[in-house]
Amino acid sequence: MPTSLVTGGAGFLGSNLCDYLLERGQRVICVDNFETGSLKNIQHLRMDEFRFIHADITEPYEVDESVDFVYHMASPASPIDYARLPLHTLKVGSYGTHHTLGLAKWKRARVLLASPAEVYGAPRVPPQPESSWGNVNPIGPRGVYDEAKRYAEALTMAYYRQQGVDTAIVRIFNTYGPRMRENDGRAIPTFLSQALADKPLTVFGDGQQTRSFCYVDDLIRGLVLLMESGVHEPVNIGNPNEMTLLEMAQTIVEMTDSRSEIVFEALPVDDPQVRQPDITRARQLLGWEPEIDLRDGLRQTIDFAVKQLGGAQQQTIVDPE
Numbered sequence: 001m002p003t004s005l006v007t008g009g010a011g012f013l014g015s016n017l018c019d020y021l022l023e024r025g026q027r028v029i030c031v032d033n034f035e036t037g038s039l040k041n042i043q044h045l046r047m048d049e050f051r052f053i054h055a056d057i058t059e060p061y062e063v064d065e066s067v068d069f070v071y072h073m074a075s076p077a078s079p080i081d082y083a084r085l086p087l088h089t090l091k092v093g094s095y096g097t098h099h100t101l102g103l104a105k106w107k108r109a110r111v112l113l114a115s116p117a118e119v120y121g122a123p124r125v126p127p128q129p130e131s132s133w134g135n136v137n138p139i140g141p142r143g144v145y146d147e148a149k150r151y152a153e154a155l156t157m158a159y160y161r162q163q164g165v166d167t168a169i170v171r172i173f174n175t176y177g178p179r180m181r182e183n184d185g186r187a188i189p190t191f192l193s194q195a196l197a198d199k200p201l202t203v204f205g206d207g208q209q210t211r212s213f214c215y216v217d218d219l220i221r222g223l224v225l226l227m228e229s230g231v232h233e234p235v236n237i238g239n240p241n242e243m244t245l246l247e248m249a250q251t252i253v254e255m256t257d258s259r260s261e262i263v264f265e266a267l268p269v270d271d272p273q274v275r276q277p278d279i280t281r282a283r284q285l286l287g288w289e290p291e292i293d294l295r296d297g298l299r300q301t302i303d304f305a306v307k308q309l310g311g312a313q314q315q316t317i318v319d320p321e
């Protein structure tokens with residue numbers, strides 16, 4: 001039975017990845033410090049094949065068993081989180097990545113770095129192929145995240161080229177699905193919690209900026225395919241179906257039968273106008289492309305949010321404190 005170590009395994013993507021790997025018959029070691037993740041995301045994993053290690057990866061950490069694959073997912077990932085944790089974000093990208101790559105080297109494991117589309121900065125022309133070097137503002141409010149991830153990519157390539165570590169880099173575009181935090185500031189969970197409460201949906205700018213949203217199950221399948229390939233160069237994983245944020249807000253209002261109106265707020269600094277992956281490389285090297293239709297994925301995400309809301313309301317009734 002292969003063993004996978006998942007840093008950030010208690011987060012949105014990490015916990016979905018732990019589920020998938022366990023379903024595929026792997027042993028999973030989840031390393032997390034709950035900085036932005038939650039015990040709630042992994043508390044259903046009570047089998048012997050699952051192990052949790054509470055550790056902050058910005059400090060050296062050890063694992064006393066053999067490891068075949070390391071998925072390096074740990075990092076604050078939403079603009080609200082990295083604005084709150086700027087130094088931590090830089091440290092996770094630098095020290096945290098050093099420690100994780102060092103551990104992979106020691107264990108002779110293949111390691112996959114979760115990098116974001118943000119390494120491309122704020123491109124003006126979609127789609128973004130992996131050959132693009134990006135247009136990043138190092139001193140803007142997003143710089144701590146974008147540059148931490150760019151540094152982590154450089155570090156990964158140095159461990160590959162000079163230290164002989166078997167590495168992979170995935171560039172993840174906007175992903176959505178169950179276990180996103182309703183208050184993490186990203187568009188879909190924000191729109192959803194507003195729509196379910198019949199409050200106005202806040203769209204930034206005129207809402208004409210585009211994103212392409214990938215359902216989490218598609219993304220996780222892509223990560224594992226990349227891990228199990230021999231590919232070392234970065235690979236974009238995302239859904240190329242582009243839509244405007246206004247269209248997304250309207251779809252969510254319609255699918256939740258909400259009475260919410262849509263209001264417009266000032267555009268955040270360095271907010272990209274377009275965000276769309278070129279997935280030619282993923283198609284050619286991994287045979288991967290997204291399969292889940294937006295409305296099917298949104299339905300799963302809405303059902304999860306409604307269940308969460310029900311749980312929270314019940315808790316308030318049982319425990320009025």
Ligand code: NAD
Nearest residue numbers: 008010011012013033034035036037057074075116172175
């Ligand atoms: P998340 O915040 O839900 O998960 C990150 C996890 O890392 C959390 O469980 C957090 O507690 C953990 N963590 C943070 N600092 C840590 C530390 N010092 N030590 C140990 N654990 C630590 O975020 P997510 O959306 O699941 O993102 C996971 C990864 O995927 C990130 O690296 C992010 O950059 C990348 N990514 C995500 C998206 C997306 O759309 N969700 C897009 C692009 C890239």
